[in-house]
Amino acid sequence: MEAMQQFASTADAENPGRQLNGKPQAGAARRALGDIGNLGNTLAQKVQGGKDGEKGRTGVLTRRAAAQLMAVGGPTNDSQGTDSWGTRPRASLRPRDGNVPVVSSAAPAPPIEAMAELRRASLGPHIDDADKNDPLAACPFIPHMMSFYKRTEPKVRVADNYMSNQCDINDKMRAILIDWLVDVHIKFKLMPETLYLTVNLIDRFLEAKQVTRKHLQLVGVTAMLVASKYEEIWAPEVRDFVYISDRAYNRDQILNMEKIMLNVLRFNLTVPTHLHFMQRFLKAAGVAENQEIVAYATYLVELALPDYSMLKFNYSKIAASAVSAACSAYGRDPVPRALLRHSGYNEPSLRDCVDALDLLYSKAPTASLTAVYKKFSAEKYHNVANRDVPTRLSDAHMDA
Template structure:
């Protein structure tokens, strides 16, 4: 049965067709950015306590928080794009909605015709499509979120799984991009497996099923804030991003909230590049201790170790390119094992 499934999975991957440059005349994104909007960290939070109050209390705590917390937004107060006067309110919102937008790690049980391996093939293919279209990083993470939330609510046939994937990326692109791919681009990229009308119909089904709720926290948004707290440079950010993206196709990683995945990526970058430490600043902004981050980091590091020889290699190949500083060639911390 396993061998038969492997053959079917390969057939699905082949049938999903080529990944070529977009055909629309819109100006594509440069795709080199690793930063983004400020968001929040995850984990349990008392909804009666604002994020700023929590940080102030943490700074004055006599336990873990022995030193005053630095203002990580100090040099951005004059930058309107950083919205520093609203950033704590944004965090508080993300804290509230993260549990509501996290999918169950057992949702695949309701699916009768697809399984976690097919989901992995889909997301691996979408990583390649995302790279070809030169889309923003936010779009990839929102695409994955939309796929999982939709599959948690609706049963999908094997034939229509790729349709769900391209539709999710279409919706995410409309939400995140300035120059979004057009429907015809997704018709072409899927080797005309679906018509324009089928994609538009699935778009209506997906948006109605999700209640048009697209403003959700993803690991990428959390990473941006954690990068700032860690003071990471571009190499650091790419290493952490590679770690987190390795987790996207793996169904088992759904057991961790997006904020924990982001924190684990930053933790792996600290260990792998031997820079920084999981100090009181990181604990305050992630709301996670090193012991709480460690299990997720170990699982993520194991995926990174397997990446070069795995059957699905889109993320590994992406981060092996010059554009991404060949980050995938860097060693993974050998001591991150459970």
């Protein structure tokens, strides 16, 4: 009983408009939706502007009041006053005055951008400016591609002494295999990219797995088969490689070696080769349109393919040295500024590689392996293998 009385007294305190019996007091009738939740007349009083004893309702502009305000020049219901709900309109998002600075397209460039423009101007025209409107040149992507090649090159480079881990083959057998594959490459009329990728696959496979001399040629034809599938539009069939190897291996052996090779290499076929760098460096040197210089540089690079001692140089260094030596042989600037900038090498760092290419060039006519020499003695390649050059390419290279 005491609990009920306490609850009733609490309810009366929260609802002063009620009596103890729970009925509303006289004269305190609640308006519909104006007193929901037994909150009394607080919300209604706010809308009406106070208690019943006050005159009018604040915030509501009647027709008579508006006429009086107009007569005395007071504020009306415009943007400077309040609206019919007694609230001020939202402030405009526009600037309050005209002193806000406006950036003009003709404004001078910031100092950093101006310095960048001066630096680009000092470097001269970009080597891709002539091809920027050619969609096949992919000029916007070339910097990213070359950056990828330079980052990837050390990862796919083989050790220059990996042959020491082989028990049954040596560097001379490797040279014979690659020299034969050059002839196979010509016979099948394959793309240049296929030959360079073939040599890369052979070296990476021999570095990772021991091979007997009986299966060395099988590794070579399988590497060319994989490279052809990767680079060519119409790759030679397996039976073509069976025939070209004089049926030393059958179809099943080649396909089985293909699976082994791809698993050993973890299907990593997207690798930079000499050709990727050489094409870029020829363009940087400004001789990409000179077919004789291109053929000469290509000849030097392909002379390096069978030679095991050239593995001590990066592909990019061999390519840069070949381009530099080719420019020197044809009376061009051997070390153009753009070539050094795009290759990342300086002039002294290329000397040892140029010396090695010079030695290969001088020995080529009398060497026992002549596939590359015969290839570049043809008119198709401007007979660059028989061109008269200085006794020492490196001397002409550095003295120019």
